[in-house]
Amino acid sequence: MDFDFAAVRNSADYLWQGFQYSLSLTAFATCFGILFGTLLAMARLSSIKSLNWAASAYVNLFRSIPLLLVIFWFYILVPLMTGVQVGAEKSAYLTFAIFEAAYFCEIMRAGIQSISKGQVAAGYAMGFTYGQNMRYVILPQAFRNVVPLLLTQTIILFQDTSLVYVVGATDLLGAASKVANRDNTPIEMYVSVAIIYLVISFTLSRLVKQLHAKIAVIR
């Protein structure tokens, strides 16, 4: 049993490219997911019945089916709808943004609901419109209350991006698996990938925990 971790060093450039893709997918899905998730949360809490219903259906649908299935959905659907072969890498951006929005919605909803009724009423009493009230009173506080939850979800999202491997995208795992097959080095490659994910996710979750403690003190 010999381990040849030089194999990892030799393919570092390729792995780095895959890793960069994982990061950019995470960043895009987080930004879009929070944006769209916030709008969804506002819709879920809205007094307009149809809007409320549509947002609930969206969230419950995506929270009930496996991410892997959604990845296949978009991988097949996007070329069918647009007629363009966009490839696994590009369709994954759309998949993760739309899928994660459902999860971010639930977090933002909890955040908005954590704001006391008095604050909302005070905003209206000042003459704010609904939009102004959201923009200046509710959302800034709601957002701050759920920052740790949003960051935790981002760490989960970062780990979930490894699933794009199944449609052949070259993320960190995809790159490692291609090298593993080429050089017949599955042990070195998969152990390295596991360590990279472990170190990053562990470190980030520790930082989130510290941030959480800090925010709790301020409040």
Added chain:
Amino acid sequence: MGHYQWNWAIVFEQVAGTKEYYYQWLITGLGWTVATALCAWVLALVLGSLVGTLRTVPNKWLASLATCYVELFRNIPLIVQLFLWFYVLPEVLPKSAGFWMKQDMPMPEFITAAIGLGLFTSARVAEQVRTGIMALSSGQKNAGLALGFTLPQAYRYVILPMAFRIVIPPMTSEFMNVFKNSAVALAIGVTELTFQMRQITGEYAPGNPIEVMTIVSVIYLILAFSVNRLMALIERRTQVPGYISGGGK
């Protein structure tokens, strides 16, 4: 999209070159999905309860060992963990054991997936159990000890019965997650529901992916809904009168 030939009857058609029908493939897939998820769930419940309990015991060594366990299984993506169990473990074990795993172990994909998913989920279950235990007032434990219970007895008869009731709602979502996560087992070749879907839409009936994917999605929705109802039933049945309200009722 204009020239998409809709054919919802596709699942009742015969697979070219075989005596089987597509719906039979989907049913087989559903069977493997349920089997993988349930086996993993049992393992996760047992290990997760044990580890979650250990995280709260006074013994520093045991508690930090349990913390390491949770952090390890929580911070590596499931698909990577399955690859480690399936491709790496047989190579790093002693020769004979590794050989057995590769050659003689029955249903290697299924067993690896069930155990891998079970260990992955056990870390999440452990976190929920720990949260449940921490949510109890320390007076409960002390009352148990004051009655002359040993620490294990206090856990067995006082703390855990209450803690498990508290964590039923978060456990519901973990139980639903285990079904969803079982789809990842396709990466090591378990022929579960999503695997069958990929096979049908990929090679056999590439003309009708939307119908097949819709049907499979509906099956997952039904699974999630059933789990949700089952857990709600358990929550009502195990309710302690006048103590923990059954979901705000």
